[in-house]
Amino acid sequence: MIVDQQAPRVSGPSEPPSVNTLSRRNFLRAGAAAGGGLVLSLRLPFATGEAEAAADNVFTPNAFVRIGSDGKIVLIMPYVEMGQGTYTAIPMLIAEELEVELQQIRLEHAPPNEKLYVNPLLGIQATGNSNAIRGAWQPLRQAGAVARNMLVTAAARHWNVDPTSCHAERGEVIHEATGRRLSYGELAAEAARMPVPENVALKRPQDFNLIGTPAKRLDTPAKVNGTAVFGIDVRPPGVKVATLAQSPVFGGRLKSVDDTAAKAINGVRQIVRLDDAVAVVADHMGAAKKGLEALVTEWDDGPHARLTTEAIAAELDEALLTPGAVAENIGDVDHAMAGAATKVEATYRLPFLAHATMEPMNCTVHLREDGCEIWVGTQALAKAQATAAETAGLPLDKVVVHNHLIGGGFGRRLEADWIARAVEIAKHVDGPVKVVWTREEDIQHDMYRPMFAHRLSAGLDGMGMPVAWNNHYAGSSVIARYLPPAFNNGLDPDTTEGAIDLVYDLPNLHVEYVRVEPPGIPTAFWRSVGPSRNVFVVESFMDELAAAVKQDPVAYRLALLDKTPRAKAVLALAAERIGWGERLPPRVGRGVSLQNAFATHMAQIAEVEVAKDGTVRVRRVVCAVDCGTAVNPDTVAAQIQGGIIFGITAALYGEITLKDGRVEQGNFDTYQILRMDEAPNIEVHIVQSQELPGGMGEAGTSAIGPAVTNAIFAATGKRLRKLPVEASALKQPV
Template sequence: MGEVRATRRSFLAGSAGLVVAAVLPRPLLAGRRAGVFAPNAFVRVAEDSSVTVLVKHSEFGQGTWTGLTTMVAEELDADWSQMRAENAPANVELYASSIFGVQGTGGSTATPASWIPMRQAGAAARAMIVDAAARLWALPAQEIDVRAGIVSSAASGRTATFGDLAAAAAESRPPTEPRLKTPDRFVLIGRDVPRIDAPEKSNGTAQYGIDVFRDEMLNVAVARPPRFGATLTSFDPAPALAVPGVQRVARIPSGVAVYADDTWAAFQGRDALDTTWDERNAEKRSSEEMMRTWSEAARAGGTVAEATGDAEAALTEAAEVLEAEYQFPFLAHAALEPLNGVIALSAERAEMWMGSQWQTSDQNAAAEVLGLAPERVALNTTLTGGSFGRRTTQDNHFATELSHVARAAGPGSYKLVWSREDELRGGYYRPLTAHYLQGGLDANGNIVAWRNNVATQSLLADSPFEQFVVDGIDGSSIEGSRDLPYALPNAQVTLTTMDSAVPVLWWRAVGHTHTAYATETFLDELLERGGKDRVQGRLDLLRESAVRDRDVLERVAEVANWQGPDAGNGLARGVALHKSFNSYVAMIADVSDDGGQPRVHRVYVAVDCGIAINPAVVKAQIAGGLGFGLSAALFEEVRLLEGGEVETSNYDRYRILRNSEMPEVEVTIVESTLDPTGIGEPGTPPIAPAVGNAWRALTGETPRRLPIVRT
């Protein structure tokens, strides 16, 4: 195949049309160049009236292209059929997130971070098009109307398309503060417009990172240590070079790179290598041994992260004390598309194609390895077949490894692909975690004491993000276990940070994935022991300020017709309530006993995520997040054997939820005029406790160790 060009950068070529650049908090940028605003933009209007939105946040299937394009189309008053989307190039000056200050996607922030900038970009483009029509038609701008992509004047009877006015609009001055619509005037926002990426993903023309090829490109596989923390001592390249198609072998910091004519030859050459590793600093504990250590640490307690009243005294004085220990395994992200990327290196420049989730730091990391200025490293973000946090790491290890592959071989084009085994054995897991909880009840069954001790590995310590570890507390380790919406007197949360050579990483919903299960199942047990209804008991505990928590819990109870945990016909019900990423989610799960393991039949969900840009996308993300969390709760676990080797190697040993096991999902979206909040992750945390609580209603036992189904 011929050389791949980054089409998302073609707007810089000077073709006719209108481009608007919007960057906040700085003023909207405008420039003139052959009828095009330059140098970069969010919105591009072509002579054929198509409108292309340059999306600064990565699209992993979560609907970012559709959501951000809808914001632009709404304020532009475009017809949805006109709209197109492309990934923006890596450019921190223009495309930094208003939340992070760098270009990147994570924490369910793409929509909240874009809510104002993308609407301003569309509103500014509309204002300039209206100005162009007013000048050409010699009419006041107030007499110009725009609807569904048509510019018109009722007084003169004149009409024009965006394309008709693009060249003239390029001469208009962009407004510094374009006026935005109020929610009552929205036409597209809040509607189920078709996903903008659906056609190309359906017909096979969508280009993912793994689809990128270049002429004379070498394919690369890397031999990495068999245990975390081991380093390369020596290797013999001869067996690899004897494999047909293998062209060269080179040592790089992460191991040994094998370059070949095709991926299969690269993998075969990699497997043929004779390597010796220094394992003196390697992690040789099994995951079982680590879990025992983590469990002891949780029981002992750690640094106080939150304290209200005197939990110790209240527990001593309580009429009854319950305790529970919860254990959570390492989890892989297991995205369908494995890590991959292409790099083209010349003497003075480099260009990369990869499913980057954190463009600014990936670009900077590559530049450092290659000895180039960041502006000489072009990073093209491709569509990505899932991420769930995997493609943004504290150390930018994949971009770094890809760059070392190019540096070791010199000028040329190289494609690095991780195999499924590389992915599942390669670390960057959700941390192994233990919780130890104690709860005290008075004689009337009311909760009078609460303690939650957490032991887990830090995601931020010893990384560029270490500055966010405050007073020894990594907030991502305990998020969702403190600042609970419930008025629990005499409550304490502690954290013990554990050490391991296993690299860990944020995983969809991060700390909420274990804290929601521990807090919501333990609370459910306390309510049951105190003779309280699981829904009403939660409502009675909610703080006065927890209005949105109350709304979703009442809504889901109403929709599910909650009458208690016994649903009849062999079904039991469990409820869970959890806020994450500023969105509020309540779930009720209907569960039966299927040969000793839970079978989830139906899940009712109420969600408050502010304005729902596209309700269909919101529902899809809730269902997807729910399935993701259910899969982990029931089946998923990465195991390290005695000696530290990872047992898990492929999907045959990393059991995930099957289509036939996915429950029916009924999502109710709470209507709101508040700014939108995150939706990619909040559907994941509540499903595990909802199922766990239903399982206890069926069997009398809450699963204390996940996954529930152990093999």
Template sequence: MDDHTAISLPRRRFLASSAASALVIAFQLPGAAKVAHAAQDQGFSPNAYLRIGADDSITIIVALVEMGQGTFTSVPMLIAEELEVELSKVKVEPAPADEKTFGHPLYGLQITGGSASIQGAWAKLRQVGATAKQMLVTAAAQTWAVPEQECRAVGGQIIHGPSGRKLSYGKLAAAASRLPVPAGAPLKDPSQFRLVGTSAPRVDTPSKVNGAAQFGIDVKLPGMKVAAIAVCPVIDGTFGSVDDSPAMKVSGVRQVLRSANAIAVVADHYGAAKKGLAALAIKWNEGKSANFSSKIWRAQLATALKGKGVVALNEGSFAKANAAAARRHQAVYESPPLAHTTMEPINCTIHVRKDGCEVWLGTQAPARAQGLVAKAVGMAPERVVVHNFLIGGGFGRKLDADYVETAAHLAKQVDFPLKVVFSREEDIQHDAYRPYFLDEIAAGLDKDGVPVAFSHRTAGSAVIARYAPAWLNKGQDTDAVHTAETPYAVPNKFVEFVRHEPPAGLLTGNWRGVGPTHHAFPNECFIDELAVLAKADPVSYRERLLAKNPRALAVLKLAADKSGWGASLPARQGRGIALVDAWDSCAALVTDVEVGKDGSVKVNRIVCGLDCGIAVNPAGVEAQMESGIVYGLTAALYGTLTFERGRVVQSNFHDYPPLRLNEMPTVEIHLLKSGAKPGGVGEMGTAVAIPSLMNAIYAATRKRLRTYPVAVDQLKA
């Protein structure tokens, strides 16, 4: 991969600068352009995912952003597989902001998230490679005046079998560019894969190791200044007043900018800007949410849970079956709000000119950022060019672009490029938080303790209703209830979502998933509670309920077998299991913990069984699962995010800590071989890690925790 990861050309200039005799296969997903054009032809549709140069260079345009999850490797693998070229021969470029052209194949929006990159790319982008290969074969056959069936693609060349003649893709580019684009080029059978299914090294790793990789925060431009920003600390509060003079006395400070709810000090470098900002005594208008707190938020959710919501699932009759049950059990679980804490803090560089605007950043939603900037600076979106860089962690935070809009309101006040950097404190205290949820779960059991009725009622924020209201299904936020019904066979199921939003200005968003990463905790811990009532082993109990779900049963058994489930453990050590069936994948996780007499929790070992369909890049899948597990453990052990006086109390890693290196357990990922189409894995580890840990803590202490982070005081001997 080229070290420069940002596209710095508008689309028209990008096309004009391409090699004169290059073959560009233009695709509009879904659907395809009718004709392929040489790159110098300005009349062709610019939605190109593949460019083959006369010099045999192969460039793949990836619309799914790279934020550490490996899309710049796995997505090109799909195209390279069908195109019959080695991954090492491919150059990767990120796509520009263009939602119509580069919208997600599943979502339509130009976003990267929802564990859906490979799911969306699987068929559509393999088709890009297959179509190009077919056109190159046709071009070669016409050049040689031979039947196409006598020609085959191998290693970037077309070979004529009977004569042994060869032509490279570059030599065929001009001829192929004059051909019509065929519809429905055949895809390879998975049994023929040479690249997909092998562990390929990440193409972005070398530049990250040698320091050449460029993230949004690394941007340096001629004449650029840097701004340190303070946003009103109170929810929905606004800027009041300030005396600029203390900041202007700091060497390197140039000016002080204001927006509706923020103030920024502009300087030659961040150190001066930060020092200037610290010198200011800012007066804020705190507004009507100044008394808001976590206690109030929870009480509001509890009240909401008593009311009626939207029924998402109603199979059989829960009320009748529950009333007739031999035994009934109910519990309320609480999932706290959480911050993202990406390693690269929020930042954005914007240069507003009279003739247009340019934006440099790392975002999961380039078109969304483009639209918000355009609105803020009063320009048409096509006049705003977004240069999207590598992202130092997204986790859903950078699906939102509220911080980009704030930066735009500041940048339009100056005539030079302005880099706006949000400190770690500002980042944590002005996040798009994982919503606060309360879950009321109930089950009716037969005489053997097997559930015959299951009810799950959730109260919380509907992120999709805000982010993409077009995705609502008859008013139902499908992500908010996704997986709420559990993967277990229960004849009578009822799921209801009661929407309750926090005060205006308190933004809730995607946090490495929403539905499954929230529901897995109450669901899987509740299943453990039912196993205890039935005096059954948690694995055996689940096996009985998964008789009609062979996929989930297989990963459950895989994780249990590999972990040595059933072996005795010393006192205050426990082993817990959890299962998640989501994102077209299925995972089971076994966690071994040790709980000290002081209540401290040490995670010793984690064993995962995973069926994610065809693993395009198995090493990448394992890395994503490990990453998700770390994220989940961090939330379960340390995710304390509290509100007082309308403010977030926590501010940095001293009071909102991540899992440390010395706390990292041994992790084993065991992939179940599958011929199914790929599922998502980016959020799976996070979803399954939290309940597995909590169930292990119960096994070690016989103390059931129905919220997190882990309350050490409750676990003391």
């Protein structure tokens, strides 16, 4: 069961977390709850001493399990659910070690508190970068194991028997010799008085009952019957609805508004003017939208009035002629290149991309003189609270944020610009107001995946194998803005993942990055982040090398993978399952892609048909994945399927362009997504593994693009070094 609305909680001020060693005692403590139950407080790495003290006082930990005397088991969830299955897979970790059925776990959204709910792999309270399971794997299993141990000890004391003669099963402790049973609810108060054990062994993988088995998602029934509460569903008493128009050019200002016609529309209550936007507040969205359309606005376009995509691309090309920060250097590339038998060079370009989440951007705000209450779906709860507090001019502890299920995040809801905008509008509204962006407003005022350009060169020996690899690329650093401490010496882990630490055995390699921030267009994380660009470039260029020496692209890669057996295994499995090497009809080709990103090894092979008019249809995709321990195989398969659809959309259609400072795309007619009848048959093959879990939410997206374009090359002989695919370039000559 998902609890989407909880009693308001107010957290204390948030400061950047520090890195501390994770001790058993600091990690897990227990205390008696007011209702006579067991409260287990989890502390993840980076928790501060001050945060621990706060948790001891009020039992508000980074993540915690609450077991009441009524037998209810509640997991306060520090990660958010945006379709990726987090609200099923993470409870499986607790349920496994606690020895309860998955359906016995109740979930509540965690409140904003960066000290207590920090993501141990990001250093902030956020869900992203495919690391929810990775971050929760050890702490949540440990919490369940300690809870189970304390409950068993409490039962043994109650019966005056040896704890080793008891075991936990399905929410009860059983004395094996006599068959006596006590439920967790009956034991909760007594267990809360037990000392926290210093060392509790976690279950061995061979003893797992839940982990590794397909589990039905806990949030599905509510989403099917309509009771699930997303941010856009919230309706506080007296709420009004607003929609807005922002300056069509980033950095522009509002000059004037004639709102006469808008005010005459039934249901329109007021017009809110801001420095760079105007909003219509009404009784419902229909009236607000009609009012917005009736406004006559004049804008001052500002300094970016003539900005074009071509100008930004030219700036990236110029940056490729300048030295960058060295991200990785192995051997001596220049010397190896000088002696190479064959040299290959290529330049790759990737466009701006919008997120286009299915749930439109929205935020409901009730701003009072003494506080602010917000209802929203966000990937970064503490950031949302801090942004609202700063915008409202309130102390952090006066801002209450209710988080909800998210209808698509893709990195867009890691930002808080739309929350700040909603608070700005709420300053002018008496009572709560729900601010909803139209689809056009969303696409034309998104924070976009950055545009990048890569210049690559490679040297091959007499056998055609690479002896030198050089990758010089330029584009925006989202992390430099979002997490400045993580941008060091001109580099950050987002811009480099997928470009360095390659799975291939390359004796001489050099990678340089030049940071170039585009003028007048904001950039942000986009599903699969850095690898969405870097894997496309690396895997496309690797295909070029194989083609240059007329070698099979799968065999060519396999010969370079002896140092990474997990990568070699998934590539071999994908090739076997698709029937690599089979004869295909004319203008049908297969392309391969291999990656190690988000701690997951993945190979994808796409089968693509190119029509005579250049239209591309992806007919089939076979994916082999080694993501370590697959907590919920159903979630793994679903995330790969969704990621592939998302990635094909980007490869075939995705592009944001600017003309006269304005984004040219406005809705799904001009920013197309893959239609249902275009979706390929997708096969997912999961390698059984006991390695630590890898990330799955983003991996499928980054792997599919180069598989598609490599398949296009196999079908037509035309190499695509720029996305999206242009059908005109693939037309068959008459």
